[in-house]
Amino acid sequence: MISTALTKLLGIRVPVVQGGMQWVGLPALVAAVSNAGGLGILTALTQPSPEALRQAIRETRKLTNNNFGVNITLLPTINPPDYEGYARAAVEENVRIFETAGNSPGKLIKFFKSQGCIVLHKCTTIRHAKSAARMGVDIISIDGLECAGHPGEDDMGGLVLLARAAQELNIPYIASGGIADGRGLAAALAFGACGVNMACFLILCIDSPIHQNIKDKIVAGTELDTIHIFRTLRNTSRVYRNKVAEEVVRLENRPGGAKFEDLRELVSGARGRLAYETGDSDAGIWTAGVAMGLITDIPSCQELIDRIEKDAERIIDGLARMKLPDDRDATKA
Template sequence: MTTLSTPFTKAFGIEHPIVQGGMMWVGRAELAAAVSEAGGLGIITALTQPTPADLVKEIERARELTSKPIGVNLTILPSITPPPYDDYRRAIIDSGITIVETAGANPEPHMEMFKENGVKIIHKCTSVRHAIKAEKVGVDAVSIDGFECAGHPGEDDVPGLVLIPAATQRLSIPVIASGGFADGRGLAAALVLGADGINMGTRFMCTEESPVAESVKQRIVEATELDTELIFRPLKNTARVASNSVSREVVEILNGGGEFADVRDLVAGARGRTVFENGDTEAGIWSVGMVQGLIHDVPSAGDVVRRIVAEAAAELQRASGLIH
């Protein structure tokens, strides 16, 4: 099979420059293992597991499915009752995980323990300034999220076509392009823009191994790039989610001067989890990217990896043929 070798694949010991994003309620053993087994980097989402002990079991389940490298996502967010991050870190290290994707707040408080135990860090950023800071505190790679992405794109509204080259020209560590990627054309474009690989969430959410309900996958297949909403904009905590009756109501309330308390029940995480588990796409808020407009099937995760690498190689060869 064709391979695309980059500084990222060499540094992280994987075959293909394709990362499965760490998605809440989605990044479980079967999906992560399938991506890794195909040569990409699958990622288990730590906080999807209710306790650190459950995370250890989930990592063990993944290890039964593949012997290839697997990463763990640890999202660091301010909270009234924060998760026991120290215990999750210890669970990751004791399980022999050597790749962690951090997201949310500054990863610096977590760096020492991970580095002492030989763990490589990929930090997810939404701006060049945050990526530069992440490099300074010692992360091994950054994943740079353009405005197109699902979840939190930041408040700068810079799309990937500008953000990726802006980041790669300022950083010396590998850069993973995230937000808006679903096929080989995207991977080829990211490499040309200076990135060392791509991170995909929505594309992997819509695969056979993804634990979300089939009706959610079909909704993604049927949707276009126009079928998302940006919620929490007036609160300066923008999030891109699927357009449905709930997200549209949230936008209307906040644009009308409402406060978070007025939408708290609508955006409850438990309701979003119900969407993925029970398949009612109108039951709550759920994250999806604009890239759903490029997704038209529900293949295996392995097929996604292999297809994208082959397509990217073909696109790069086609483009090179334009030079005379």
């Protein structure tokens, strides 16, 4: 067993957190991750209203006795959501673990902490991580450039971000972006992280409610099959490289660029949702990270999390026994 600050704080068995994924963080997947020993996370904004989120929380409770959380992401949206209503509904339903992400989360973090909740906050820079720590979050999720969705605008890969987190943070942090196997978990622990956040692999597990065609696309995809959209709007998002995403980037790069209004119809979440539901991978924009290149099969959540745990333990054990060349030289001398 790999026991860390994360497993202790969240009351989970394996230090793996499922990232909040728009249109995918639904009760069946959340419960499957939590039943497998990780932390499943319901995505609040996937539900059409705070009342619907209440129902999703109740449904998840019927499927698992283990802890799970709720994600609330604060980024530009076409229809501004009632963030505070979602937060209140989840707290009233006795959810005690929240993942926050995006801009200006202070008010929500303050509310969750006043209710005795545990807050994980996603950060793509060390300055944001330090500011979130000052606001009282319990765990930082360090998102490297490899991640699906919004990596921020600094283009900093996970290796350096995690090493910087080790230098600068005095609260627990987990690694997010590019992690899909036991190597990733072992490496994250070596960087001083207390666990990992995963999305890309969990999205295609047998228990995940998305269409089989999209799961097959992810298995067939490589690390080269993602693209950044919204770079010119400073709302960069890593998504699956399909016809719609390529058209968005073409419009952004044309002389004079593009305003959000020029892209709205192409990028709307409602269209992206159709891809997951109908299996038409060109129906709209859907997110994917470069971890896609590491994925070669479609296991259940239980099989995946067991595999990651065992592989990480084997690697950590191997490293502990490793005789480094320098050690050998020292022994000879």
